[in-house]
Amino acid sequence: MDDMIIPVVAGLAGLILGLIISKISEKSKGNKILSATKKESNSLIKQAKVEAEALKKDKILQAKEKFIELKSEHEKVILNREKKISEVEKRTREKESQIQSQMDKTKRLNTSLEHKEKDLNHKLEHLDKKEDEVSKLHMRHVDLLEQISGFSADEAKKELVNSLKDEAKTDAMGFIQSTLEEAKLTAEQEARKVVLSTIQRVGVEQAVENCVSVFNLESDDVKGRIIGREGRNIRALEAATGVEIIVDDTPEAIILSCFDPVRREIARLSMHKLVTDGRIHPARIEEVVAKTEKQITQEIIEVGKRTVIDLGIHGLHPELIKTVGRMKYRSSYGQNLLQHSREVANLCGIMASELGLNPKLAKRAGLLHDIGKVPDTESELPHALLGMQWAEKYGEKQDVCNAIGAHHDEIEMKSLFAPIVQVCDAISGARPGARRQVLDSYIQRLKDLEDIAFGFSGVQKAYAIQAGRELRVMVESGKVNDSKAAELSFSISQKIQNDMTYPGQVKVTVIRETRAVNVAK
Numbered sequence: 001m002d003d004m005i006i007p008v009v010a011g012l013a014g015l016i017l018g019l020i021i022s023k024i025s026e027k028s029k030g031n032k033i034l035s036a037t038k039k040e041s042n043s044l045i046k047q048a049k050v051e052a053e054a055l056k057k058d059k060i061l062q063a064k065e066k067f068i069e070l071k072s073e074h075e076k077v078i079l080n081r082e083k084k085i086s087e088v089e090k091r092t093r094e095k096e097s098q099i100q101s102q103m104d105k106t107k108r109l110n111t112s113l114e115h116k117e118k119d120l121n122h123k124l125e126h127l128d129k130k131e132d133e134v135s136k137l138h139m140r141h142v143d144l145l146e147q148i149s150g151f152s153a154d155e156a157k158k159e160l161v162n163s164l165k166d167e168a169k170t171d172a173m174g175f176i177q178s179t180l181e182e183a184k185l186t187a188e189q190e191a192r193k194v195v196l197s198t199i200q201r202v203g204v205e206q207a208v209e210n211c212v213s214v215f216n217l218e219s220d221d222v223k224g225r226i227i228g229r230e231g232r233n234i235r236a237l238e239a240a241t242g243v244e245i246i247v248d249d250t251p252e253a254i255i256l257s258c259f260d261p262v263r264r265e266i267a268r269l270s271m272h273k274l275v276t277d278g279r280i281h282p283a284r285i286e287e288v289v290a291k292t293e294k295q296i297t298q299e300i301i302e303v304g305k306r307t308v309i310d311l312g313i314h315g316l317h318p319e320l321i322k323t324v325g326r327m328k329y330r331s332s333y334g335q336n337l338l339q340h341s342r343e344v345a346n347l348c349g350i351m352a353s354e355l356g357l358n359p360k361l362a363k364r365a366g367l368l369h370d371i372g373k374v375p376d377t378e379s380e381l382p383h384a385l386l387g388m389q390w391a392e393k394y395g396e397k398q399d400v401c402n403a404i405g406a407h408h409d410e411i412e413m414k415s416l417f418a419p420i421v422q423v424c425d426a427i428s429g430a431r432p433g434a435r436r437q438v439l440d441s442y443i444q445r446l447k448d449l450e451d452i453a454f455g456f457s458g459v460q461k462a463y464a465i466q467a468g469r470e471l472r473v474m475v476e477s478g479k480v481n482d483s484k485a486a487e488l489s490f491s492i493s494q495k496i497q498n499d500m501t502y503p504g505q506v507k508v509t510v511i512r513e514t515r516a517v518n519v520a521k
């Protein structure tokens with residue numbers, strides 16, 4: 001038993017000894033690590049102190065540099081302020097010297113004025129004495145004149161005033177008569193000059209349109225394709241465009257008939273596209289016509305824009321620009337409406353310049369004066385009043401609106417532009433060849449002119465000349481004297497004005513001559 005305990009005790013003692021030895025070795029290792037850590041921390045602290053000292057020195061240097069920089073900037077600001085202050089002081093000294101010089105001049109002027117005032121007072125006293133002497137002398141003369149004439153001063157004044165009134169009336173009547181005659185002569189000459197210079201400065205182009213357009217074909221074979229099976233193509237084309245298409249025996253031609261030039265142009269362009277493309281059937285016809293209508297609408301707008309740009313008119317409403325473009329496809333008495341309106345606008349601008357008025361406003365009124373002739377829908381109003389309503393609706397000035405509405409005397413003229421537009425409209429429409437009338441109605445109008453003249457007593461011969469613009473009347477010298485000739489000319493002109501309808505104006509010339517014939521044998 002004892003033998004077994006001894007080994008166990010020995011084992012336990014060995015185990016305890018091992019544990020003690022391991023603890024001692026661990027403690028020695030911990031002491032080493034602790035000493036190493038202390039050394040490392042001390043070195044880090046020393047290094048941190050060194051870096052902090054270097055950073056401190058760096059910051060101090062930067063602060064010193066910033067201070068020096070701020071100090072130099074402050075010194076510059078102070079120098080600039082001192083410079084400005086010195087300049088202000090210099091200007092102040094200069095102003096003080098100028099003020100001082102002006103004060104010296106003022107003192108000298110005051111001194112001279114005082115001397116002059118004294119002289120004037122002395123002269124006024126002298127003049128007062130003279131005035132008293134003159135008034136006394138005048139009274140003596142008046143008394144003496146009253147004694148000699150036997151009239152008092154008031155009676156003499158009344159007599160003189162009455163005599164002067166009679167003379168003044170006579171002189172005034174003569175002056176008024178001569179002034180009126182001179183004014184009439186001058187006004188007539190100036191009016192002629194303005195109208196002639198206006199007409200001479202405008203070169204006109206004449207355009208005549210019909211209600212029929214001819215569409216030329218390369219061959220007669222195309223006619224059958226345009227007509228289509230049982231006429232379906234031509235019916236579709238007429239229904240889509242509203243134009244009557246006449247296909248007859250005329251070689252290589254088809255006639256398009258319509259009073260509306262826009263629809264006629266749409267039909268012509270559509271037919272050209274169809275013939276060029278070769279595909280002609282109802283569906284294609286409707287498609288091409290729709291595209292052509294859009295093209296014509298765009299072209300109308302472009303024509304309106306080009307027109308207002310060419311005439312130098314700005315700020316026109318888009319609807320009015322479109323209306324101006326539609327004038328290209330309208331005619332009045334065979335005269336293209338757009339060409340007529342452009343011509344009237346140019347004439348108005350020139351005439352307004354000659355008269356010292358605003359030429360741009362006159363051009364505007366001249367261009368728009370016939371916009372009532374191209375309505376979207378039918379209207380019972382005259383074209384002048386309809387055009388005036390449109391101009392007012394789209395913001396045109398009152399002078400322009402009045403000129404549009406009054407150019408055919410439908411309303412009262414309230415501005416100088418209205419008679420200018422009226423005159424220029426007559427000039428453009430009355431040119432020989434500008435407008436076309438039916439031959440029968442034209443000949444009948446000439447006969448009516450001559451018949452009106454023959455309706456008055458004393459008329460020997462009557463001739464309508466210059467395409468009906470002038471009526472020349474020959475009278476018998478024994479029955480009609482000079483004063484009655486002037487009266488006859490006025491009566492015939494009033495009769496024509498009241499009984500007839502005509503474009504422009506008609507000049508009535510009455511000629512009276514006396515002939516004395518003898519034969520020498």
